[in-house]
Amino acid sequence: AEDVKIRVLGFWGNQPQVDDVDRKVWEGLSEQTDGRIQTQYLTLNEAGIKGDQALRFLKRGTFDIMTISVSYVSGDEPSLVAVDLPAIAYDFDTLRQISDSYRGVMAERVKPYNGVFLTHWPFNPQILFCKEQTESLEALGGEKVRVSGAPAADTLEELDATAVDLTGGEVYQALQRGLVDCGTTGSTFGYRNKWHEVTSSLYDLPLGGYSQVIQVANKDFWESLSDEDQKLISSKLSEAEETLWEMAPVVHEQGIRCATGEGECELGGDAGGMTYADVSEEDRTKLDGILKSVIIPRWKESCNASFPECGETFDETIGQVIGIAD
Amino acid sequence: MPLDMRHIVNRVETAIGAVSTAFCLIGGWLLIALSFAICLEVILRKVFSMSLQGIDEYGGYALAVTSALGMAFCFYDHAHIRIDLLVRRLPSPLFRASSFIAIATLGATAWYLTSGAWSVTLESWEFGAFANTPLRTPLYIPQGIWAAGLTIFFVAIVVRLIRIVIAVMSRDYKTLTETLDHQPEDEVVEGVCGVE
Amino acid sequence: MLIALFFISGLLILLFFGLHVASAIVLLAVGADLIVGNGILIDSLGSIAWDRMNEFSLVAIPLFVLLGEILLRGGVADKLYSSLAVWMERWPGGLLHTNTVASTLFAATSGSSVATAATIGTVAIPTLEERGYNKRMTFGSLAAGGTLGVLIPPSILMIVYGTLADISVSELFVAAVIPGLILAGFMSLAIVVVSFFVPSPKAAETRVPLREKIRALREIIPTFVVFFVIMGSIYGGIATPTEAAALGIICALVLVAMNGRLSVAMLHEAFQGAFRTTSMIILIIVSAFCLNFVISILGLPQSASRAISEAGLSPYVLIWLLVLFYLLLGCFLEAVAMMVTTIGIVVPIVVAAGFDPLWFGIFLTTMMELSLITPPVGLNLYVIQNLRPRGSDINDVFIGAVPFMGAFFAFIALIIYFPEIVLWLPGLMEN
Numbered sequence A: 001a002e003d004v005k006i007r008v009l010g011f012w013g014n015q016p017q018v019d020d021v022d023r024k025v026w027e028g029l030s031e032q033t034d035g036r037i038q039t040q041y042l043t044l045n046e047a048g049i050k051g052d053q054a055l056r057f058l059k060r061g062t063f064d065i066m067t068i069s070v071s072y073v074s075g076d077e078p079s080l081v082a083v084d085l086p087a088i089a090y091d092f093d094t095l096r097q098i099s100d101s102y103r104g105v106m107a108e109r110v111k112p113y114n115g116v117f118l119t120h121w122p123f124n125p126q127i128l129f130c131k132e133q134t135e136s137l138e139a140l141g142g143e144k145v146r147v148s149g150a151p152a153a154d155t156l157e158e159l160d161a162t163a164v165d166l167t168g169g170e171v172y173q174a175l176q177r178g179l180v181d182c183g184t185t186g187s188t189f190g191y192r193n194k195w196h197e198v199t200s201s202l203y204d205l206p207l208g209g210y211s212q213v214i215q216v217a218n219k220d221f222w223e224s225l226s227d228e229d230q231k232l233i234s235s236k237l238s239e240a241e242e243t244l245w246e247m248a249p250v251v252h253e254q255g256i257r258c259a260t261g262e263g264e265c266e267l268g269g270d271a272g273g274m275t276y277a278d279v280s281e282e283d284r285t286k287l288d289g290i291l292k293s294v295i296i297p298r299w300k301e302s303c304n305a306s307f308p309e310c311g312e313t314f315d316e317t318i319g320q321v322i323g324i325a326d
Numbered sequence B: 001m002p003l004d005m006r007h008i009v010n011r012v013e014t015a016i017g018a019v020s021t022a023f024c025l026i027g028g029w030l031l032i033a034l035s036f037a038i039c040l041e042v043i044l045r046k047v048f049s050m051s052l053q054g055i056d057e058y059g060g061y062a063l064a065v066t067s068a069l070g071m072a073f074c075f076y077d078h079a080h081i082r083i084d085l086l087v088r089r090l091p092s093p094l095f096r097a098s099s100f101i102a103i104a105t106l107g108a109t110a111w112y113l114t115s116g117a118w119s120v121t122l123e124s125w126e127f128g129a130f131a132n133t134p135l136r137t138p139l140y141i142p143q144g145i146w147a148a149g150l151t152i153f154f155v156a157i158v159v160r161l162i163r164i165v166i167a168v169m170s171r172d173y174k175t176l177t178e179t180l181d182h183q184p185e186d187e188v189v190e191g192v193c194g195v196e
Numbered sequence C: 001m002l003i004a005l006f007f008i009s010g011l012l013i014l015l016f017f018g019l020h021v022a023s024a025i026v027l028l029a030v031g032a033d034l035i036v037g038n039g040i041l042i043d044s045l046g047s048i049a050w051d052r053m054n055e056f057s058l059v060a061i062p063l064f065v066l067l068g069e070i071l072l073r074g075g076v077a078d079k080l081y082s083s084l085a086v087w088m089e090r091w092p093g094g095l096l097h098t099n100t101v102a103s104t105l106f107a108a109t110s111g112s113s114v115a116t117a118a119t120i121g122t123v124a125i126p127t128l129e130e131r132g133y134n135k136r137m138t139f140g141s142l143a144a145g146g147t148l149g150v151l152i153p154p155s156i157l158m159i160v161y162g163t164l165a166d167i168s169v170s171e172l173f174v175a176a177v178i179p180g181l182i183l184a185g186f187m188s189l190a191i192v193v194v195s196f197f198v199p200s201p202k203a204a205e206t207r208v209p210l211r212e213k214i215r216a217l218r219e220i221i222p223t224f225v226v227f228f229v230i231m232g233s234i235y236g237g238i239a240t241p242t243e244a245a246a247l248g249i250i251c252a253l254v255l256v257a258m259n260g261r262l263s264v265a266m267l268h269e270a271f272q273g274a275f276r277t278t279s280m281i282i283l284i285i286v287s288a289f290c291l292n293f294v295i296s297i298l299g300l301p302q303s304a305s306r307a308i309s310e311a312g313l314s315p316y317v318l319i320w321l322l323v324l325f326y327l328l329l330g331c332f333l334e335a336v337a338m339m340v341t342t343i344g345i346v347v348p349i350v351v352a353a354g355f356d357p358l359w360f361g362i363f364l365t366t367m368m369e370l371s372l373i374t375p376p377v378g379l380n381l382y383v384i385q386n387l388r389p390r391g392s393d394i395n396d397v398f399i400g401a402v403p404f405m406g407a408f409f410a411f412i413a414l415i416i417y418f419p420e421i422v423l424w425l426p427g428l429m430e431n
């Protein structure tokens, strides 16, 4: 068979999903084929790009394989972010159902960008690290919260909290000095970046979604591959996809253990002493109301222009899973 | 014939120069307005826990747009840094050739940026792209202004190159001296310019 | 490693052909892309440029530059200088210290070295020449003092470093305060040492009465006000660095208005000055990102860091090699370009060797400062040269800067072996 060179764009480095799974899968291909397939794996940090123009890079064929955050690209293609709206799910089983129901839609929606849909997986719920005790939506009211993206900011507005947008590197300082009261991030990421040193309360509300990504191939590249190579890559990726779905709750749990100091911390460093609060049943009902009465309608409006059937499609897929009755 | 062309080109260049200076002043007032808005935002946030929303978004656009609009002004002001220490010691014709190549290369750079900017803008238009912020600004608007700013930069360089070519053909040494010879302010633009 | 050398030498060659810094970088990137990258950069250029130019954290650059311009044209700087002169003329080295101290204070309101050198230089050169000071020492102390503009916060180079390396700019600002003061102290020390060999002229016979001296101090107040507005709002959790710059501008407008110097014409001059700098630096940043994109697709940073880690250098050897590397590169390259094109490769290597990226930010800023006073390409040297009559010998400025390079090396050694100097204050803030 022919020699193949694959240029892969991953997501942000320094997280287990990328360093231990995704990167290894791609770099492992070379070994398995005795060097016939050569891959070059770059993370967003390594390439020095932000990731919100990923679909444009896909269309131009800059990379052969791309890992695309559905929320980053929601300005270019709003339909994809449906799986990752704030507080759309509180557990990974539901999230997986949502994802599976919408898979076909995502596969269809990347086609105009010259994309071939391969896999879809979540990182961790983007939960709240707060300075003050925050165990309920009520306590969140009036707080300044660092989030990015329109749906999360809209949700905060409904909760009478203030959304503040800050550059990633500035958040730790901002929390420390009280410029913001809370920030959203994954538990492990927050722990690794020592947010537990400047905050005291961990509120397990996936306000920033689950940082979900899809992995997509450039169509021209994909069609240039032999059938057996396509199969090889597809099977490796399906395996990795399963691993990544199984991994997400574990990584989330690890981060919580380390940030709270309860249970064994396997991430190294000095575990924190944060308090942990889950979202109460009552608050979930309230968030569900906001999701269905504000966030989803606004999202539908935003994707209508480029994809007029997006509302219907949503109701038929994700809507069935989360129980939208109209 | 060349004399007419010369007049036209000179006029065009004067016009672009005036436009770029005007944009630079508009950009400056934009920065002052942005400062006041940020000031208000900081006070609202600290005292009332409120936010104007979108300051950071508009601030980002302001940087893109103003720095693009400032590029042409910078070019006329010899503010884009060029290191001519070695070539300055060359005989005048060679130095002028090097200046010409430098301007042409800067033109190529401006062309790459300008065409890239337009293709990003057209993509945004095509996708109906909007900013992933509560304001959901249609991206082709700030990007279009940004691309237009870079276009002025590119056009300014092209007009300058045409002017030089005409000057060479008509042996207009005054223009050649003005456009190609070492300008003392190339080292550092009159007092305050550089950054570091 | 070979490719890295290829890129650096390619860049230097293009620069010495007299190309503009930005276009030399873009040309190199496009060339490399056409040869090995199949033109992917050219397609992506617009996206890369938009990503970088539409960035709120970089808005701090035009704002801090504009702030400096307003203070300069608003007459804050000359008053600052004359009030300090009253205090320092009797020190060994005399008014030369005024250059350092005035630069230090002005640096605390200005994000740029060149602006600092130009501002203080404009005021100082006539005064010192009139009093008969050694001209080389005058120029050297002004060029070197000006570099404090980027080490003492606020600093444009730190904004660039923080944005690129994803380090908090506020934390860099905090970390830089003590090192900035120490370096200023070392510069004064260099003046004292040199003044043993080149005595300064005698101060005026009549002593200025203490009351008048104290009254002169009033002129320093505006500078302190601006500094405390900027740094206080950052430390106090009121503002991000970009927001602090905006607060500084409003504050400067008020102060200049109180000085009676606020006018539309003055502001328009300040705008032009600010745009010269901003557009120039943004163009360089965008082009450097294009080059970064190409070299990271070529796998250059990864293979460079692998090569370095396999070489098994000790951290100290590594960091001294970097001192040498930046010293040599800094003789020929412009600072922003040098910083932006090397961060992507060097920061991962240094962090892997166990250095704190915050500390490295201060180290790198210091190396960039040094590059501003190393001939032949050292912007501050030309700023000072530019303030002199046409046709003066630039060697006077070059030679005058030499003792201050000594101060830099002593300072660099100090922060390498006592990194706490950098990390102590940010650490203190954490508790």
Ligand code: NA
Binding pocket: C106, C107, C108, C109, C110, C111, C112, C148, C149, C150, C151, C152, C153, C154, C155
């Ligand atoms: Na400064």
Ligand code: NA
Binding pocket: C330, C331, C332, C333, C370, C371, C372, C373, C374, C375, C376, C377, C378, C379
């Ligand atoms: Na230098």
